[in-house]
Amino acid sequence: MIKLLEARGIHKRFGGLQALTDVSLSINKGEIYGLIGPNGAGKTTFFNVLSGAYTPESGEFVFSGSELPYGEPHKIVQRGIARTFQNIRLFRELTALENVMVGHHTRSTAGLFGILLQRKHVREEERLVTERAFELLRYVGIERFANTVSKNLSYGDQRRLEIARALATEPQLLALDEPAAGMNATETSHLRTLIETIRHDGVTVLLIEHDVKLVMGLCDRVAVLDFGKKIVEDVPAIVQKNAAVIEAYLGGAHA
Amino acid sequence: MEELARIVPYFGTHNPKAARSIVIAIMLLAPIAALGVGPAWVRILDFALLYVMLAVGLNLVVGFAGLLDLGYIAFYAVGAYTWAFLASPHFGVHLPFWVVLPLGAGFAALAGVILGFPVLRLRGDYLAIVTLGFGEIVRIFMNNLNHPINITNGPQGINMLDTLHIFGWDISKRVAITDDFSINPLLFYYYVFLGFVVLSVILVKRMQVSRIGRAWAAIRDDDLAAKAVGINLRNCKLLAFAMGATFGGVAGGLFGAFQGFVSPESFSLMESIIVLAMVVFGGMGNIGGVIVGALILSWLPEVLRSYAVPMQTAVFGHVLLDPEILRMLVYALALIFMMLLRPAGLMPAHSRYSKPELVLGKGGKGAEVQA
Numbered sequence: 001m002i003k004l005l006e007a008r009g010i011h012k013r014f015g016g017l018q019a020l021t022d023v024s025l026s027i028n029k030g031e032i033y034g035l036i037g038p039n040g041a042g043k044t045t046f047f048n049v050l051s052g053a054y055t056p057e058s059g060e061f062v063f064s065g066s067e068l069p070y071g072e073p074h075k076i077v078q079r080g081i082a083r084t085f086q087n088i089r090l091f092r093e094l095t096a097l098e099n100v101m102v103g104h105h106t107r108s109t110a111g112l113f114g115i116l117l118q119r120k121h122v123r124e125e126e127r128l129v130t131e132r133a134f135e136l137l138r139y140v141g142i143e144r145f146a147n148t149v150s151k152n153l154s155y156g157d158q159r160r161l162e163i164a165r166a167l168a169t170e171p172q173l174l175a176l177d178e179p180a181a182g183m184n185a186t187e188t189s190h191l192r193t194l195i196e197t198i199r200h201d202g203v204t205v206l207l208i209e210h211d212v213k214l215v216m217g218l219c220d221r222v223a224v225l226d227f228g229k230k231i232v233e234d235v236p237a238i239v240q241k242n243a244a245v246i247e248a249y250l251g252g253a254h255a
Numbered sequence: 256m257e258e259l260a261r262i263v264p265y266f267g268t269h270n271p272k273a274a275r276s277i278v279i280a281i282m283l284l285a286p287i288a289a290l291g292v293g294p295a296w297v298r299i300l301d302f303a304l305l306y307v308m309l310a311v312g313l314n315l316v317v318g319f320a321g322l323l324d325l326g327y328i329a330f331y332a333v334g335a336y337t338w339a340f341l342a343s344p345h346f347g348v349h350l351p352f353w354v355v356l357p358l359g360a361g362f363a364a365l366a367g368v369i370l371g372f373p374v375l376r377l378r379g380d381y382l383a384i385v386t387l388g389f390g391e392i393v394r395i396f397m398n399n400l401n402h403p404i405n406i407t408n409g410p411q412g413i414n415m416l417d418t419l420h421i422f423g424w425d426i427s428k429r430v431a432i433t434d435d436f437s438i439n440p441l442l443f444y445y446y447v448f449l450g451f452v453v454l455s456v457i458l459v460k461r462m463q464v465s466r467i468g469r470a471w472a473a474i475r476d477d478d479l480a481a482k483a484v485g486i487n488l489r490n491c492k493l494l495a496f497a498m499g500a501t502f503g504g505v506a507g508g509l510f511g512a513f514q515g516f517v518s519p520e521s522f523s524l525m526e527s528i529i530v531l532a533m534v535v536f537g538g539m540g541n542i543g544g545v546i547v548g549a550l551i552l553s554w555l556p557e558v559l560r561s562y563a564v565p566m567q568t569a570v571f572g573h574v575l576l577d578p579e580i581l582r583m584l585v586y587a588l589a590l591i592f593m594m595l596l597r598p599a600g601l602m603p604a605h606s607r608y609s610k611p612e613l614v615l616g617k618g619g620k621g622a623e624v625q626a
Contacts (some may be wrong), residue, residue, distance in 0.1 A: 051483060077485030085483070091476035093540075094469070098609045102473045106485035108466050112494065115465040116458055126465065127613045134614050147611055169485055 002029040004204050010059035012049055019045040021228045032205045034219035041225040043208045047177050051083045052076040078106050082171035084162045086178045092151040096161050099150050100133035103168025140164040156187040175206040180214055286445040297441040303553040304448035305506050310533040310549035311455050312502025318540035320495035321475025323383045325527050326390025330500040332522035333366050334359035334507020339517045342417035349417055356508045363504025364497040371496035390527050397519040412518025419512040455502055469608045471495055538600025556582040
């Protein structure tokens with residue numbers, strides 16, 4: 001197993017609240033890794049620290065062999081980590097196609113003067129980016145809405161679009177923050193197929209999710225956070241039987 | 256080019272080719288028609304074109320990147336004073352336009368970056384207040400830098416600026432065709448300004464449909480998500496300020512050459528607000544709309560100026576409302592009705608940041624945007 005991402009002793013505090021306490025975990029290349037836990041356990045905080053939105057008090061992330069920089073989200077994206085948001089954050093006024101094209105930003109090179117002069121390589125790149133964006137829309141299954149302004153897409157399609165936009169950054173690790181939230185059973189099963197396809201195509205997936213059935217069925221390994229601490233990290237079958245996990249979810253009486 | 260046709264309501268979408276030719280014909284013939292009414296009207300057209308340039312530049316900052324800038328006129332001032340310093344008897348320097356205009360644009364861009372740095376973390380109201388302050392600072396500098404060393408000549412302004420010489424030809428001189436027929440130089444200025452406007456629009460369109468334009472729109476719509484897809488917010492915002500300022504700087508230089516005189520009072524807060532009103536009135540983010548907005552709002556007050564006084568004297572026997580007051584009244588009413596009836600502006604943004612037809616082919620299926 002090749003480790004893709006290793007978190008070492010991540011601490012994050014908000015004033016008096018210790019959001020993450022000494023969280024260490026490692027994600028192998030090519031797996032679907034689930035991060036679960038009750039509300040307020042620190043899952044999204046972990047995502048925000050990983051993606052550079054927050055700076056941790058201590059600890060470090062090692063990503064494909066070298067440490068990640070702090071506090072500069074765009075550099076983390078360049079290194080190959082993409083994320084989606086728990087509450088969908090699309091570029092509302094842009095079409096679906098343009099949203100995905102924005103995702104290509106770090107993987108394209110056109111500079112100001114090249115654009116102003118419409119140099120040949122810039123025009124060529126623009127065409128390639130458009131083409132690639134169409135491919136990604138097809139990949140997530142919303143190609144027919146390519147020219148629809150994204151705020152007018154249905155909820156499920158907005159979720160898909162966010163994933164397509166994240167994939168456009170050409171990540172090695174795709175971090176999905178509750179992608180199934182608010183989805184009905186059919187949409188969730190489509191999502192499941194999509195995540196499996198993404199993994200099959202060589203992208204490692206980190207998944208935060210409340211839908212325990214989805215997580216247990218989909219993930220190769222699962223880590224459980226409770227009050228900012230990792231209580232267990234293992235294959236789903238073992239995690240499900242873990243006393244501490246059952247206590248965290250259902251309360252002490254059931255333990 | 257599609258924007259040109261869309262300027263014409265209804266007709267533009269049904270027969271874009273004809274609509275486009277009409278717009279081009281109007282652009283080329285307008286000053287000649289105006290000259291028939293009186294040279295003052297050509298002068299107004301010339302100024303209208305300068306406002307169009309300003310509005311197009313400000314639209315880039317406000318409409319594309321979503322950075323509310325209430326001090327935009329400062330860049331116009333920088334361009335105008337650059338012309339005044341480098342092409343007037345004030346310092347005795349007389350450089351040609353192809354040196355002064357790029358320098359003015361460059362200084363304005365620099366001023367844009369200087370404004371950009373401290374406001375990187377600000378948004379909305381806070382950003383507006385700081386940019387407003389910046390605009391005032393620049394004006395107050397121009398007003399007071401005449402002491403102890405006289406740089407700007409203070410409130411008196413700088414006089415006798417060089418006119419625009421295009422490779423030796425002074426375009427501010429009448430050209431006599433025959434003994435009793437000569438071409439008014441205001442016409443030359445019109446076509447030169449028109450050339451600059453067309454160039455500006457082409458450059459802005461190119462930026463819009465590019466990696467940079469999309470990054471600006473992304474920052475405008477959701478800056479957190481923009482960061483999460485790897486956009487460097489600092490660089491993108493600074494570039495937006497600098498590029499917007501560049502157009503202001505060029506327009507300022509042209510203004511200096513055209514007017515022959517600059518003074519701080521031309522660059523008051525009111526001017527910033529008027530340019531912003533043009534952008535909002537026309538339809539933020541949509542270049543065609545912004546151009547129409549700028550034309551209407553720069554024409555309207557002049558029409559008032561020339562008709563309000565004679566009309567009032569004819570009806571009431573004396574002037575009840577000064578044209579200057581009327582001007583503000585009309586601006587205010589125009590904006591209020593706009594916000595009530597068409598909150599997205601006269602021509603709401605059809606603006607696109609991509610060309611799906613690059614892949615789908617011209618008129619490809621589904622190439623039309625679904626709003």
